Amino acid sequence: MNRINKLFQDKKSNILSIYYTAGFPGLEDTLKIAEELEQAGADLLEIGFPYSDPVADGPVIQASSKQALENGMSLKTLFKQLKELRSRISIPVLLMGYVNPMLQFGVENFCQACAEVGVDGCIVPDLPMTEYELYYQETFKKYGLCNIFLVTPQTSEERIHKIDALTTGFIYLLSSSATTGKNLEVSQSTEAYFSRIKGMNLKNPLMIGFGIHNKATFDQACAYASGAIIGTAFVKSLNESPSKKSVTAFMEAFRA
Template identity: 55%
Template sequence: MNRIQQLFKTKSSGVLNIYCTAGYPQLDSTLKVMKALQDNGAGIIELGMPYSDPLADGPVIQESGGVALQNGMTLKVLFEQLKIMRNTAGSGITVPVILMGYMNPVLQYGFEKFCADASATGVDGLILPDLPIREFETEYGPVIRKYGLDFIFLVTPETPEERIRKIDALSTGFIYAVSSSSTTGKDKNFSEVELYLQKLQDMQLKNPVLVGFGIKDKITFQSACKYANGAIIGSAYIKALNENPAVGETTKKFLESILK
């Protein structure tokens, strides 16, 4: 049983997944941020791989990615940083870690090399929103599975039921339920979101469901958790780090505001 399965076996509700950008606010912040998130209650860490053209990301995450790229973050640098992630003598990260990013830099790095290096450093899963289902089935899925990585697909309120069923059959780890078809960081009408999440719950999918986009505080987190196994927060946390780059202090304060 891998770390993601283990997590959902022991905690079926209220799972908090926090997104952070690798190499932000400083190039060497990656592991400090991850450790602070783990120490303050994050159940999953979603580590963003900065890219110059992030289609699904709103301005806050785009800006953090731009800063990280200027800081010198690359996939090569990231894997160097993550080498000690699971060492008890190093960072001692024990929670599931997911890499989120886009196909272009991954293909430039070499897809199989990327999966091999991710697996070797202790990464648990991947979110690549611009990897089409057909290409996943025919070309990339077997490589991802070869290295023991989970792959997380996204669904939206507009995704037809038949496609949701297919995604549920192909996904491992969990399903990322996007609260609406927009970019990250936008405010949402959560009464509408709840109807959509209730529909997903009624479908009795085999994978756990985490909700993302527009989750920013205790109220939206609790609302998202009513009909899902947990929620994903990204822009609000990045914004907090932007306002106060003291990683330990900011992370503690931010997670306490969500979980306490």
């Protein structure tokens, strides 16, 4: 069984997923941070592969991508680093990034490399659902990879059901249609949106992301989903103090 599916089978609530950018703050920090996050209690990791035009990301993650690229990070370098992944990390790991670097690397090569190093799935926000279904779905299946789709407040119920049918891990429920980094504000309309999706009885679990920045917003998200994804807040903390002690302190604030 894919590690992502096993996680959601074994743990039904309060799943904590952390996103960070590969090669940031330093080029060789990728696995060190993964180890520190697992030791501090993360359930799931999303490792971002940087891209020069990260249009869905806010300034904090954009800056981390820029720094990672300047440090020399690339998909080729990332997969070299991840050769040690499964000797050091046991929790599920996703790669997250944009479709252009994946296409340049070659989709088959990308999926094969993911499988060889023990990556469990991918989140590629700008990969069109139709193209995935027509051209890439069988390749992802061949290498045992989950492909995670995103749902926004504007996504139609018809499309959500289609996403649910194509999904093999979880559905990434965006708290808003804004870029990353905007703090979550659970208004009546946001609550109605979360409740509507929760009430659709989808076959896949839900994870809420965008704007989860403290224990209160994590708990709010977990009331409507299996867990939540923290990205900008963690990347920001790495900017301030990229040490094991600071990673542990960051995680303890969400586990209190």
